[in-house]
Amino acid sequence: MQIENWQGINGKLVHDDQKAIVVDDDQDLSDRKALQMRLESDGLPIDKVRQAMIKKTVKRQLKTEPLKLSGWFNRHQDSQNAKKAEKLVSDKPTHQYKQIKNEMTFFGESFLEGFLGFYGLEVDNALGRYEHHLHVLETQELGHPEKEYYLANSQSGSLQLVSDPLPSQQLAEEQLTKFYQRESGKTQAEKVPLRSQKDEGKEE
Numbered sequence: 001m002q003i004e005n006w007q008g009i010n011g012k013l014v015h016d017d018q019k020a021i022v023v024d025d026d027q028d029l030s031d032r033k034a035l036q037m038r039l040e041s042d043g044l045p046i047d048k049v050r051q052a053m054i055k056k057t058v059k060r061q062l063k064t065e066p067l068k069l070s071g072w073f074n075r076h077q078d079s080q081n082a083k084k085a086e087k088l089v090s091d092k093p094t095h096q097y098k099q100i101k102n103e104m105t106f107f108g109e110s111f112l113e114g115f116l117g118f119y120g121l122e123v124d125n126a127l128g129r130y131e132h133h134l135h136v137l138e139t140q141e142l143g144h145p146e147k148e149y150y151l152a153n154s155q156s157g158s159l160q161l162v163s164d165p166l167p168s169q170q171l172a173e174e175q176l177t178k179f180y181q182r183e184s185g186k187t188q189a190e191k192v193p194l195r196s197q198k199d200e201g202k203e204e
Helices: 026-030 032-042 046-061 066-075 079-085 093-102 104-132 169-191 193-202
Strands: 002-006 012-015 019-023 135-141 147-155 158-161
Touching: 002 046, 012 026, 012 032, 012 046, 019 026, 019 032, 019 046, 026 032, 046 104, 046 147, 046 158, 066 079, 066 104, 079 104, 093 104, 104 147, 135 169, 147 169
Parallel strands: none
Antiparallel strands: 002 012, 002 135, 012 019, 135 147, 147 158
8 A cells, every 4th residue: 555645735645556545644554454444445546535635625725815706706797796795704715604604694695606606616726726736745655664755746636746756855845946946937038038048058
């Protein structure tokens, strides 16, 4: 069994190349038999579980600013609900949802439907951004102390390794930083073509 630990994501993915489960408590990783039984009974396809695990963390970290929600209602020609959006007291969707449910007589059914539509779109966009970027992935064979680190991403739950195994997390993070600095440099060069010719002489 292999363990995947994604940068910035809560929980660890445990899989046997077919099925996977998410383990939230590191202590659960010490009981191999229990993990094997849980994997056999609760395991689902790896890609599906990986994407669900990432999406769960992305949802928890998501903030939905009342002003942004108000703008969304305005773009949908719903100025009445746009004004109501400004009455939301938090930028955390779970608190907003509770407030809407508690004050249903004020917010109304159409506001709730609009909020859920907006929230679903925000989650999809945030998940898309996470999946588009590279992250440090730590892998380990269960029961072995050695860990390997990769630069990787997960498109719709499908694992894509973009580096050879790296010996340490620090080195992987340095490689990731260098990669995004190069990408940033390319973007700047595209914006300013005259500068890019000068920069070509500086590149290794």
